[in-house]
Amino acid sequence: MKKWLLPMFMIVVLVLAACGNKEDNSKKEDEGANESSSADTITYQSETGPIEVPANPKRVVVLSSFVGDLLQLGVNVVGIDSWAADNPNFKDAIKDAVVVENTDIEKIIELDPDLIIGLNGIENADKLAEIAPTVLFTYGKVDYLQQFIEIGKVVNKEDEATKWVADFKERAAKAGSEIKAKIGEDATVTVAEMFNKQMYVYGDNWGRGTEILYQEMGLNMAEKVKEDALKPGYFAISTEVLNEYAGDYVIFSTFNGEETSIENAGWYKDLDAVKNGHLFKVNGNAFYFNDPITLEYQLKFFKEKFLQ
Missing domain, CATH: 3.40.50.1980 (Nitrogenase molybdenum iron protein domain)
Structure with missing residues (x-):
């Protein structure tokens, strides 16, 4: 190879390498974005099958007796049932929450929930699922402590729920x-x-x-x-x-x-x-x-x- 061709050859190699690196970096950035996106949600194995729910829910509507479970786990509840609203144990934590029922579709939409939790068999379950991921439980299907752990799984805090259960059983x-x-x-x-x-x-x-x-x-x-x-x-x-x-x-x-x-x-x-x-x-x-x-x-x- 003639000597004057060497510099030109090296330039071409460097340019191709740079292009390759740029493509690799772009690919990694895209992959990273996908990983970040997937990390925003988790899959909960519900009674009716897998449901993709937020990994860190920010605005939860609760249409049943599970308000205290979520409050214990430090999850923000924006919609609650009327019984929970009357519980003095919840007073300070739910002062900004709105009382709703499963029939209050427009009211629930206005709350802009990223997760809805309720009981199986409720009316409008299909409409609720269109608003936000909706997880429904059958009351009594699991015991009361396992129910708390299940709520923990839904909001990505299973370990925290499990530790509380073990401690509570010992103290009780x-x-x-x-x-x-x-x-x-x-x-x-x-x-x-x-x-x-x-x-x-x-x-x-x-x-x-x-x-x-x-x-x-x-x-x-x-x-x-x-x-x-x-x-x-x-x-x-x-x-x-x-x-x-x-x-x-x-x-x-x-x-x-x-x-x-x-x-x-x-x-x-x-x-x-x-x-x-x-x-x-x-x-x-x-x-x-x-x-x-x-x-x-x-x-x-x-x-x-x-x-x-």
């Missing part, structure tokens, strides 16, 4: 041992509620502190409650027969200022638990759910009342 079991040592291994506890002038007793998985008392603490359910309420979760009774369902201790919740009229009723005064000072009154709105925030409130209440 310890409190249960202390309570049984105080009230006796054979003592029975009944969870009762007056709502809209109807009396109910509850099994071991229907909120109101039942999961803690029976599942985690291992306290005993009154036999008649076990017969009628354990399988369905709750059982409606007349006030006159409450004493037949009442255990040695009663957790009694009321709503809407019913407490005064109840305390003056003959059936209430005749309760053995009332006579023995073993009936503990609670705010129904604060005790209604079984999310982590409510569970913490319930656990603190039980420790204070049973161990005082």
Whole structure:
């Protein structure tokens, strides 16, 4: 090769190399952009199949009883159900949230959610899914603690949820041992509620502190409650027969200022638990759910009342 051709040859090589590097860099930038885009979402394996949801949701609408689960995980909730709105445990965290129902399609669109969570079987589920990724759960399909972990999976915080569950179970079991040592291994506890002038007793998985008392603490359910309420979760009774369902201790919740009229009723005064000072009154709105925030409130209440 002639010497004058060498510089020209080297120039061509350098130019081609530079072009190649530029193409490689452009390709890497494009790939990086794709990776960033895919990292913005995760896939949650829902009951009905995989759903692509935000990896870090910023505006969540909750159409069911899962508000406390999301608040515990530090997720911003912009839409809530009416029951959550009345829970004093959530008051500060939901002050800017809007109460919505699954039928409030236009209202939900205005909230501009990036994730919607609710219960299976609700009306307009298809329309909701057009607004934002929508994850629906069947109530009771998994136990209440696994439900929190499932919510954690949806919002990409499974580890945080799992750690809380392990810690909660340990603390609740310890409190249960202390309570049984105080009230006796054979003592029975009944969870009762007056709502809209109807009396109910509850099994071991229907909120109101039942999961803690029976599942985690291992306290005993009154036999008649076990017969009628354990399988369905709750059982409606007349006030006159409450004493037949009442255990040695009663957790009694009321709503809407019913407490005064109840305390003056003959059936209430005749309760053995009332006579023995073993009936503990609670705010129904604060005790209604079984999310982590409510569970913490319930656990603190039980420790204070049973161990005082």
